[in-house]
Every structure is written in C-alpha cells, then in structure tokens.
Amino acid sequence: MFIAKVTGSVISTQKVESMVGQKLLIVEPYRLESKKRESLETTGRTFIAVDMLGAGPGDYVLIVQGSSARMTPETKPLPIDCAIIGIVDQAHVAEACVYSREDEMEESSPKKTPQKKSK
Amino acid sequence: MFIAKVTGSVISTQKVESMVGQKLLIVEPYRLESKKRESLETTGRTFIAVDMLGAGPGDYVLIVQGSSARMTPETKPLPIDCAIIGIVDQAHVAEACVYSREDEMEESSPKKTPQKKSK
Amino acid sequence: MFIAKVTGSVISTQKVESMVGQKLLIVEPYRLESKKRESLETTGRTFIAVDMLGAGPGDYVLIVQGSSARMTPETKPLPIDCAIIGIVDQAHVAEACVYSREDEMEESSPKKTPQKKSK
Amino acid sequence: MFIAKVTGSVISTQKVESMVGQKLLIVEPYRLESKKRESLETTGRTFIAVDMLGAGPGDYVLIVQGSSARMTPETKPLPIDCAIIGIVDQAHVAEACVYSREDEMEESSPKKTPQKKSK
Amino acid sequence: MFIAKVTGSVISTQKVESMVGQKLLIVEPYRLESKKRESLETTGRTFIAVDMLGAGPGDYVLIVQGSSARMTPETKPLPIDCAIIGIVDQAHVAEACVYSREDEMEESSPKKTPQKKSK
Numbered sequence: 001m002f003i004a005k006v007t008g009s010v011i012s013t014q015k016v017e018s019m020v021g022q023k024l025l026i027v028e029p030y031r032l033e034s035k036k037r038e039s040l041e042t043t044g045r046t047f048i049a050v051d052m053l054g055a056g057p058g059d060y061v062l063i064v065q066g067s068s069a070r071m072t073p074e075t076k077p078l079p080i081d082c083a084i085i086g087i088v089d090q091a092h093v094a095e096a097c098v099y100s101r102e103d104e105m106e107e108s109s110p111k112k113t114p115q116k117k118s119k
Numbered sequence: 120m121f122i123a124k125v126t127g128s129v130i131s132t133q134k135v136e137s138m139v140g141q142k143l144l145i146v147e148p149y150r151l152e153s154k155k156r157e158s159l160e161t162t163g164r165t166f167i168a169v170d171m172l173g174a175g176p177g178d179y180v181l182i183v184q185g186s187s188a189r190m191t192p193e194t195k196p197l198p199i200d201c202a203i204i205g206i207v208d209q210a211h212v213a214e215a216c217v218y219s220r221e222d223e224m225e226e227s228s229p230k231k232t233p234q235k236k237s238k
Numbered sequence: 239m240f241i242a243k244v245t246g247s248v249i250s251t252q253k254v255e256s257m258v259g260q261k262l263l264i265v266e267p268y269r270l271e272s273k274k275r276e277s278l279e280t281t282g283r284t285f286i287a288v289d290m291l292g293a294g295p296g297d298y299v300l301i302v303q304g305s306s307a308r309m310t311p312e313t314k315p316l317p318i319d320c321a322i323i324g325i326v327d328q329a330h331v332a333e334a335c336v337y338s339r340e341d342e343m344e345e346s347s348p349k350k351t352p353q354k355k356s357k
Numbered sequence: 358m359f360i361a362k363v364t365g366s367v368i369s370t371q372k373v374e375s376m377v378g379q380k381l382l383i384v385e386p387y388r389l390e391s392k393k394r395e396s397l398e399t400t401g402r403t404f405i406a407v408d409m410l411g412a413g414p415g416d417y418v419l420i421v422q423g424s425s426a427r428m429t430p431e432t433k434p435l436p437i438d439c440a441i442i443g444i445v446d447q448a449h450v451a452e453a454c455v456y457s458r459e460d461e462m463e464e465s466s467p468k469k470t471p472q473k474k475s476k
Numbered sequence: 477m478f479i480a481k482v483t484g485s486v487i488s489t490q491k492v493e494s495m496v497g498q499k500l501l502i503v504e505p506y507r508l509e510s511k512k513r514e515s516l517e518t519t520g521r522t523f524i525a526v527d528m529l530g531a532g533p534g535d536y537v538l539i540v541q542g543s544s545a546r547m548t549p550e551t552k553p554l555p556i557d558c559a560i561i562g563i564v565d566q567a568h569v570a571e572a573c574v575y576s577r578e579d580e581m582e583e584s585s586p587k588k589t590p591q592k593k594s595k
Binding site for chain 4: 483484485486487488489490491492494495500502504518520521522523524525533542543545546553554555556557558
Binding site: 126127128129130131132133134135137138143145147161163164165166167168176185186188189196197198199200201 | 240268290303304
C-alpha cells in the first residue's frame with residue numbers, strides 16, 4: 001500500500017456494466033521528502049482509484065493495488081486494481097509528524113483563533 | 120487504474136486461440152502535467168490493451184491491469200493483463216478541467232460556429 | 239500487455255520440474271519512439287518469457303505478465319509470470335505503420351527484386 | 358520480496374472495516390549500495406505495510422507484495438498488498454555483512470564496554 | 477521472469493511461521509548491456525528470493541515474481557512473491573553468448589590448463 005493525495009475525479013459514462021455507480025478519484029502517490037524527512041511530497045504519478053469511504057479532494061488516503069483491491073465486500077466483483085481503503089489521519093516518521101489531517105484542514109479553512117500546530 | 124490515450128492498434132494473426140477476435144489497442148498512460156496541473160501529458164510508456172467498449176484513436180480511456188483485467192464477463196477466460204473498462208468523458212483536478220472529451224472532439228473536427236469551451 | 243522483440247534464448251538444465259521442456263526466450267519490451275512516433279524502440283529492459291507459438295529471434299511479440307500468463311491450456315500449471323500470447327504482424331499509430339513483420343523480413347533477407355514497402 | 362527499513366507509522370480511523378486493529382507501518386525499501394557493496398541504502402520509495410511480527414522503527418524487515426501478502430492466517434481476508442513477513446537479523450553479500458541487527462542496535466543504544474563488531 | 481545473479485543471503489529468525497526453514501537469497505536482476513550487447517549487467521536493484529534448487533552466490537538464476545512464485549509444490553502455501561525456478565546455464569543474444577555458467581566457473585576457480593572459452 002502507499003499514501004496518496006486525492007486531487008481530482010474522473011467522469012466516464014461509457015463503461016463496463018459493473019462499474020456503473022462507482023466513484024472514481026484521481027490520486028497521486030506521495031513519498032517521504034528525502035532531505036529533511038519532515039513532510040510528504042508527490043511522486044509525480046497519477047492513478048485512478050475506486051472510493052467507498054467518502055474521501056474527497058485534499059484527503060490523504062491509503063491505497064491498495066492489484067487483486068487485493070477487490071478484497072472488500074463492495075469491490076469483490078469489480079474489474080479494478082486500485083482502491084482507497086483508509087483515510088489517513090496522521091503519518092509519523094522518527095520524531096516528526098510528516099502529515100496531520102487536522103493541520104491540513106486548518107490551513108485550507110483557517111479559523112479566527114490561531115492554534116499551535118499539534119506535534 | 121490509470122488514464123491512457125488510445126493511439127493505435129496491433130494486428131496479430133498467430134496467437135493463443137482464446138485471443139482470436141479480440142481487439143488490441145495501443146494505449147499510452149497519461150499523468151497530470153506537473154507544473155501548471157491543467158492538462159494531462161504522456162508518460163512515454165506504451166501498453167497493449169483489450170477493448171470491449173468500442174474505443175478508438177484519440178479516446179482517453181480507463182485502464183485496469185493485472186488479474187483485475189479479467190473481471191468482466193467477456194475477458195474472464197483471456198490471458199490478458201490490461202483492459203479498457205471505461206471511456207473518459209472528463210477529468211477534473213482542483214478547479215481545472217484537465218480533460219474533456221467534448222472539447223477534444225471539437226478540436227479534431229472543428230465546426231463552423233466557434234463555441235466557447237465548456238469549463 | 240506490451241510489445242517486445244525476441245532477441246535471444248536461455249538454457250537452464252537445473253530447474254523446477256514443471257518447467258522441463260519449456261522454451262525460454264529473451265524478450266526486450268519496446269515502446270513508441272517519442273519524437274517522430276513512426277517506429278518502435280527498445281526500453282532497455284530484459285525479460286524472459288515462455289513461448290508456445292514458435293516465435294524466434296527478430297519476431298515482435300505480444301507479452302502478457304503476472305497470473306494472466308497462466309491463462310492458456312499449456313501454461314496453466316507453470317510457475318511463470320511472462321508468456322508470449324501472439325506474434326505481431328503490424329502495429330499502427332495514427333497514420334503511420336510503426337512496425338510491419340513483412341517489411342522487417344524483407345530487410346533481413348533481401349530479395350533480388352526490390353519492392354516498395356507496404357504502407 | 359525486498360528488504361525495507363521501518364521508519365514510521367500511519368494512523369487511520371476511517372477505514373475499510375476489516376482493517377480495524379491492523380498496525381500500519383511506513384517502510385522504505387533498501388538496496389545494496391552499488392559502489393562499495395558493503396551496506397544497504399534507501400531507494401527513496403515509501404510503502405505502507407501491515408505488521409504482525411511486532412516490528413518497530415529502525416528494524417529492517419522482509420516485505421512481501423501483492424496477493425502473496427494475504428498468504429498468512431492473519432492477513433488472509435485483508436485488502437492489503439504489502440506485509441512484513443520477517444525481521445532481518447543479518448544480510449550478507451559476498452564476504453561482507455551488509456547489515457547486522459545487533460550492530461545497528463549497539464549503535465543506537467551504545468553500552469559502556471565497546472565491542473568489536475561481529476563480522 | 478528475469479535473470480538475476482545470486483549475490484548474498486538473508487538471516488531472519490523472527491518470521492511468519494510458514495517461512496521457517498526457507499532459504500532466502502539476495503538476487504540482483506540483470507539485463508543485457510545496451511551498447512555492445514555481449515554481456516549481462518546489473519540493474520542495481522536488490523530482491524530477496526526463496527530458493528529450492530540449491531543455488532549459491534555467483535549463480536545466475538531465473539526468477540519468477542508475484543502469485544506465480546507459489547506455483548510449485550514447495551512454495552504453494554508460502555507468503556512469497558519471488559522464487560528461483562531455474563539455474564541458468566547459458567544465455568544467447570543474436571550470435572553472442574552473453575552468459576555461460578561454465579566460463580564463469582572457470583574464471584572464479586581457474587585450472588592449470590587454460591581452455592578456450594566455449595562459444
């Protein structure tokens with residue numbers, strides 16, 4: 001599995017019948033930034049994943065690939081090789097918090113009272 | 120899964136028996152252009168995919184790989200690892216429409232009355 | 239799947255019992271040359287594939303990978319992840335013929351009467 | 358399989374039901390350093406693996422990918438493609454010991470009596 | 477499949493129960509050297525493979541990946557994605573012998589009477 005950021009979505013009307021109604025998200029795999037090792041950075045790749053968790057743009061998610069993407073009750077019969085199996089709250093490397101969903105959300109929708117970032 | 124552009128086709132007469140009659144298309148995986156993030160660009164890779172949706176050159180399609188390519192009624196018994204499971208109408212990233220089938224078609228077959236591009 | 243050129247062969251006497259008698263070919267994956275887009279070029283990678291179609295050096299073949307390589311009557315019980323499922327006659331991209339088996343053969347075994355290349 | 362170093366962990370509360378209670382570790386694949394060939398170095402990639410062996414930060418582990426990650430009693434029903442199946446004690450290349458868990462531990466928690474490194 | 481050179485081994489005492497007793501070798505995938513095309517060269521990657529053929533350091537072996545690595549009587553129940561299914565005696569590309577086990581062995585353990593290399 002790997003961590004990816006949801007950055008968009010795909011609309012397809014002509015598709016294999018079993019795929020009707022499936023939500024298709026554009027996800028970009030992220031990796032640990034190699035110098036400071038304090039944040040995640042994009043790998044520059046673009047995947048399309050099926051979502052059943054209600055993830056949306058800006059979310060960091062856990063992606064599973066291959067036949068394992070079909071190991072959930074909802075995805076079992078689908079011709080898919082990439083699915084979102086979790087929404088990431090936090091990722092830690094050594095002593096650093098390299099990603100925190102809470103911080104990310106504060107940044108995109110700032111509130112009046114500034115808050116000290118959680119570790 | 121990933122988005123790819125159909126750019127060609129392959130003819131093979133000597134092949135495994137179950138593959139007789141299967142349409143083989145050349146598809147090139149696309150990714151989000153990394154600077155402006157407003158369009159898709161080729162990855163430079165070349166795959167061969169089985170098509171059952173009537174896709175043709177110029178179409179952007181949704182590609183599934185591995186054993187999942189056999190998860191449709193038509194592809195179940197085939198020795199294939201790459202299939203087209205959808206034709207992409209639109210792909211959106213952030214606020215931008217990075218691909219629209221309608222726009223693409225207008226460009227390749229321009230009409231007399233110029234139309235403002237849909238968002 | 240992808241297109242590869244058969245460039246060699248491998249001999250192995252000590253091997254898993256089910257592999258006895260299997261023909262092992264060296265194949266090099268090819269991709270569309272990215273500038274002119276009128277020919278195929280090597281990716282520089284080297285794979286070993288099982289052949290059941292009688293392919294030989296110089297042939298361009300269709301390669302399937304993973305568990306799908308076992309989806310033919312002959313390969314079903316084999317511990318293989320790479321098989322030749324077709325010999326490519328022609329590959330077309332846009333208006334150009336990027337590969338033609340007939341042309342290739344004329345070049346390697348020239349005849350007295352020069353012939354205009356088929357499109 | 359490949360060797361990876363455990364460098365962090367991931368917290369996800371919204372996830373596929375079968376994943377509840379699974380420990381998710383950040384692992385970085387390592388390869389042999391190519392010049393001196395006496396140590397392992399990171400490949401710069403970042404994977405998320407399920408752990409059932411009690412591995413922790415700093416451990417070098419054996420990673421299995423794909424459907425094989427589900428070939429243990431605990432992981433059989435999980436939608437995962439990456440699991441830790443062993444903790445590496447030592448890795449040898451030619452005459453050199455390129456990794457020793459004992460040495461690594463001495464370095465991170467030095468004792469009073471210096472010891473000659475085991476071969 | 478691909479050709480790899482066995483260059484080392486891994487010791488792991490804490491591991492998934494079914495892996496107890498399995499021999500783990502460090503293998504480095506090789507590819508055809510691209511200029512002269514007369515020898516094999518390392519790709520710089522490092523894999524860990526299960527061995528049941530008695531391969532040892534210096535041997536060039538045939539590696540199978542993914543679920544196909546479990547398609548032998550011995551590996552069927554194992555959580556592995558990489559196995560050695562053959563020891564390579566010779567590899568030929570065009571007219572050249574790019575690898576010969578016999579030659580390799582003569583070089584590493586030279587005998588008194590120099591012998592002309594076999595083709």
